[in-house]
Amino acid sequence: MRAARLLRSTPFRLALTFGFLFVLAFLVTGTIVYAMLKRELAEALDASVRETYSVVASTYSSGDLEDLSAAINTYARLSRSDDQVYLLLDDKGERLAGNLGSVSVDDGLSSVSASNLGLKGDEQFRIMAGNVGRYRLVFGHSFAETDEVEETALASFAWGAGVIVALAFGGGAILANRAQHRLQGIARAMSEVSNGNLSPRIPLSGNGDDIDVVSKHMNEALDRLSALVEGMRQVSADIAHDLKTPLNRLRMTIEQAMQQSERGEDVQDRLVEARAESDRINATFEALLRISQIEAGARKTRFRPVDLMDVLQSVSEIYRSVAEDNDQELEFISEVKLPCMIVGDRELLTQLFVNLIENAITHCPPKTQITMKLAVDGRSFRVTVADDGPGIPAGERELVFRRLYRLDKSRTTPGSGLGLSLVKAIADLHAASIVLDDRKPGLDAILRFPAQQLG
Ligand SMILES: Nc1ncnc2c1ncn2[C@@H]1O[C@H](COP(=O)(O)OP(=O)(O)OP(=O)(O)O)[C@@H](O)[C@H]1O
Ligand SMILES: [Mg+2]
Structure with a gap:
């Protein structure tokens, strides 16, 4: 089962292919080397046969047959085994000296078998024959030594091939098994994820190879996915929980109306109350849908160049009087003189600043000073909406989003707790960051918008 899975695995198939290629390369190289060696040995044997023949023949330079015969007999005796053959024949073909019976051999170099030389065995000889004066001289050397060298070379190639095959396939199997093991880790984690458990992560080997890089990206994607799913779960639970209160209130109002009507009393007030409650529930749903729609990013198609200064100016103009009605003061300070262009949705940006100012007006007491400030901060525009009201405790500054x-x-003040969620969604859509800070006293909402790239 395990072996079958290993055989099917991509790493093992790769290792197998490389193993085959490796062995093929070794065989091709081995064959070339063997052929060259064989040719070299043959050429060396030919050269040695020619040289010995001319050394022997040179003893006849004085024309003395006695010297030649004596030299041939001495050489023949000295030859260790039967691997060298010498023969001297007279012009009638009678044997005069040497360790061969009289045989006829073609002139020059030729290969002759032992049986054709009247010898035992099935060896081959490299023979040189020619005339020395009136006589015929034959000298030969067996192929035994060169055959031995060739056999040794062949044997070492065979052993080498064996070791290489074992190393290629054995090593390939070990490496493939290791890669397979890690791929199985990915498969296991992903199968758990597809079964609905988002907590498993792919184990990393730590060596930073490509499997590690892919695994790291997948783990990051899983982190993000589980955070999103957890967020969704949280939101659904919060929504279900928070909408129970207004729905209960609505039910109680309807019940009161029914009791009043049974008693024959006027129910007009109760109906107005019920309509206001259902309007509030409706508004909450609408706001929730709006946030989801913004988070989905569909509004990005409506992005145009927008001047932040212009947006802030019109918001401050409208809300100055609202603040005054609440006995509060709203001020807009711009540290910039030029337009501050970003790419965005003007309507959503207006909503963002309106929500922050409405929060300051609603959640701060009379006499509160509210300040909106615009400044350039490196390559971004910084907008601060600050008040000197009660502020938000540090532990809740993230939760309010x-x-x-x-x-x-704030439970008693009107509102549904969606204003800052919308602010965050709009800021994210515009790639802007938002931080809530302690102004001691009061709250500082600091937004940073990336400036529009020029050109
Ligand atoms: N400027 C502020 N000063 C003090 N507390 C604030 C301020 N802004 C927001 N908060 C607190 O943060 C909570 C969440 O604000 P958020 O705008 O999301 O909801 P809301 O104002 O209560 O309702 P909505 O904006 O939906 O009408 C508020 O209920 C309030 O308690
Ligand atoms: Mg609000």
Whole structure:
């Protein structure tokens, strides 16, 4: 089972292919080397046969047959085994000296078998024959030594090939097994994820190879996915929980109306109350849908160049009087003189600043000073909406961005806890960052918008 899975695995198939290629390369190289060696040995044997023949023949330079015969007999005796053959024949073909019976051999170099030389065995000889004066001289050397060298070379190639095959396939199997093991880790984690468990992560080997890089990206994607799913779960639970209160209120109002009507009393007030409650529930749903729509990013198609200064100016003009009605003061300070162009949706940006100012007006007491400030900060525009009201405790400054989250002390003030969620969604859509800070006293909402790239 395990072996079958290993055989099917991509790493093992790769290792197998490389193993085959490796062995093929070794065989081709081996064959070339063997052929060259064989040719070299043959050429060396021919040269040695020619040289010995001319050394022997040179003893006849004085024309003395006695010297030649004596030299041939001495050489023949000295030859260790039967691997060298000498023969001297007279012009009638009678044997005069040497360790061969009289045989006829073609002139020059030729290969002759032992049986054709009247010898035992099935060896081959390299023979040189020619005339020396009136006589015929034959000298030969067996192929035994060159055959031995060739056989040794062949044997070492065979051993080498064996070791290489074992190393290529054995090593390939080990490497493939290791890669397979890691791929199985990925497969296991992903199969758990597809079964609905988002907690498993792919184990990393730590050596930073390509499998590690892919695994790291997949783990990051899983982190993000589980954070999103967890967020969705949280939101659904919060929404279900928070909408129960207004729905209960609505039910109680309807019940009161029914009781009043049974008693024959006027129910007009109760109906107005019920309509206001259902309007509030409706508004909450609409705001929730709006946030989801913004988070989905569909509004990006409506992005145009927008001047932040212009947006802030019109918001401050409209809300100055609202603040005054609340006995508060709203001021807009711009540290920049030129237009501050970003790419965005003017309507959503207006909504963002309106929500922040409405929060300052609603959640701060009379006499509060509200300040909107625009400044350039490196390659971004910084907008601050600050007040000197009660502020938000440090532990809740992140939580207030969650849908329907409100501080306990705000439970009695009107609102649904969606204003800052919308602010965050709009800021994210514009690639802007938002941080809530302590102004001691009060709250500082700091937004950073990336400036529009020029050109
Ligand atoms: N400027 C502020 N000063 C003090 N507390 C604030 C301020 N802005 C927001 N908060 C607190 O943060 C909570 C969440 O604000 P958010 O705007 O999301 O909801 P909301 O104002 O209560 O309702 P909505 O904006 O939906 O009408 C508020 O309920 C309030 O407790
Ligand atoms: Mg609000």
